[in-house]
Amino acid sequence: MKIVSLDLGERSYPILIQPDILWKAAIHLKGHAPAGHAVLISDATVSGLYADQLREALIAAELQVDLFTVPDGEDSKSWTVMGELLSRCIEAGLKRDGLIIALGGGVIGDLAGFVAATYLRGVRFVQVPTSLLAQVDSSVGGKVGINHALGKNLIGNFYQPRLVLIDPLTLRTLDKREMWAGMGEVIKYGLIWSSDFFSQIEENLVPLAELDDMEAVAEMLAFCCRAKADVVERDEKEGGLRRILNFGHTLGHALEAVTGYHYFKHGEAVVHGMDWAAWVSWQEGFIPEASYRRIQALLNKFPIPGLPDPLSATDLTGKIKIDKKQTGRGLHLVLLEEIGKTRIIQVHDIEPWIAGWLESRN
Ligand SMILES: NC(=O)c1ccc[n+]([C@@H]2O[C@H](COP(=O)([O-])OP(=O)(O)OC[C@H]3O[C@@H](n4cnc5c(N)ncnc54)[C@H](O)[C@@H]3O)[C@@H](O)[C@H]2O)c1
Ligand SMILES: [Zn+2]
Missing domain, CATH: 3.40.50.1970 (Rossmann fold)
Structure with a gap:
């Protein structure tokens, strides 16, 4: 146990x-x-x-x-x-x-x-x-x-x-789509908390998602729970550190909202949201392009719905603005300093970053 x-x-x-x-x-x-x-x-x-x-x-x-x-x-x-x-x-x-x-x-x-x-x-x-x-x-x-x-x-x-x-x-009885959506949250812990864990998932993504080895799955679950527990122990009520758990969720929530909550499962929207946050981290010069490409390659392996077309950066920005996590001082955005480590910045105008990312995917 x-x-x-x-x-x-x-x-x-x-x-x-x-x-x-x-x-x-x-x-x-x-x-x-x-x-x-x-x-x-x-x-x-x-x-x-x-x-x-x-x-x-x-x-x-x-x-x-x-x-x-x-x-x-x-x-x-x-x-x-x-x-x-x-x-x-x-x-x-x-x-x-x-x-x-x-x-x-x-x-x-x-x-x-x-x-x-x-x-x-x-x-x-x-x-x-x-x-x-x-x-x-x-x-x-x-x-x-x-x-x-x-x-x-x-x-x-x-x-x-x-x-x-x-x-x-x-x-074993969980719908495969739910399983893959949950794997999005699993990868989040690698990105925000541990590059070793990220590498392990990178090497074993499909066998883990297909539940080939239950002991390996149990280890994966234990790592995620340990990571979440570490964060919650330091910040039970989301005064600061706990925000890093929202990595990928700013755009993820907005994608869920603009598609009426039926097109994406939550974890699927978060997979796209993490790609965006990693892309912004690269554009801002926090992580090198190679790191972004590595993250993107892993996220691209997810069998999830692609972005609907057309998708408006203005609509997405509107949804982000009404997301409850916006404070009076602007929006806290969780980015990556490196794989396994976050960096939180405050932004006022997020739309150009969304438009730029959407363009980069065309
Ligand atoms: N409290 C928190 O910190 C926190 C964090 C993230 C998400 N959430 C909340 O979690 C909810 C989403 O959770 P979810 O994705 O588990 O959705 P869910 O509870 O709706 O479960 C998804 C579907 O899977 C089915 N299911 C669950 N376990 C199964 C199993 N073992 N075998 C077969 N079917 C199974 C359920 O019946 C359901 O139809 C949202 O409401 C979200 O707000 C809360
Ligand atoms: Zn989530």
Whole structure:
């Protein structure tokens, strides 16, 4: 088993990574439910695949388990679904020493985590992430929340889980497109945190994405969780360093927005966004052209949708301006100092860089 510890004083927790850990989850979960009562929250797909297995194991460990299943997809991160889940927790009689378990991708982690953060002013919460994105990113670090009609992730909190259980075997049932989208976030850690890791992924991209070797996949997941934990330990609430996790996301979010959130998966848009940020890093003279070409060559291997045509630099810039990460002093842009190291700059006029990059791709 690989254990990554996230050290946040009293709110510290371990991330346990092991193929098959879902089968043994009850051993790890029981101690977090002193009242003997757990609420399991999942979405329709993941529930159909894994919830029975987990519920039976918990019941065998003498826990009372209520399973609440919500529809798949981003729309479940809503006030309506949140309200329904809170009602069901009350009806089920979940007490302050009860446990909420999020079993699913990032949607379920964010939603169930926010339910746990608000129900009775906060109950214990465990993440069992099943998508690659959730296993390397959203389940670690304690950001929980839902969407608002006026924007994504506008309502939420920082609320750390007590434990994260990662079973890489669950990735076998994940849609290939979701898997590749998650690999985009994996590469992000190489670019912002470790050139060694970047090289490893560069050499093994396809075997990792195809899950050829589960031990290698588990190592990859552990590296990503360690990197995210390192960042969160130093900056839990995104006052500074945590911003580097937004590498590739400035343009990525804008690409998602201008295409109506249906053309790209999030991680796919981030792959294009990382290409752009690396290109700007080269244009600004922070990294040499050879480094940009190396990054570009790896990102080009992703079997993802290309940029839609036409794409307007002005539209993209407009979306970036309304992105919540813009502060009064201009926009913080995460660039690369070298592969494995970031450099944050503040910019006021981003449009020429977007136009230049779009042109470079024609
Ligand atoms: N809290 C954070 O720090 C953070 C960070 C990044 C993203 N997010 C959030 O994460 C969400 C995206 O997460 P996601 O990409 O996991 O999406 P998701 O939760 O919608 O999962 C994608 C799809 O894969 C299915 N799925 C998940 N695991 C599966 C498995 N093992 N086998 C088969 N199908 C499986 C789901 O049912 C769903 O249909 C967004 O809402 C985003 O805002 C949060
Ligand atoms: Zn992301």
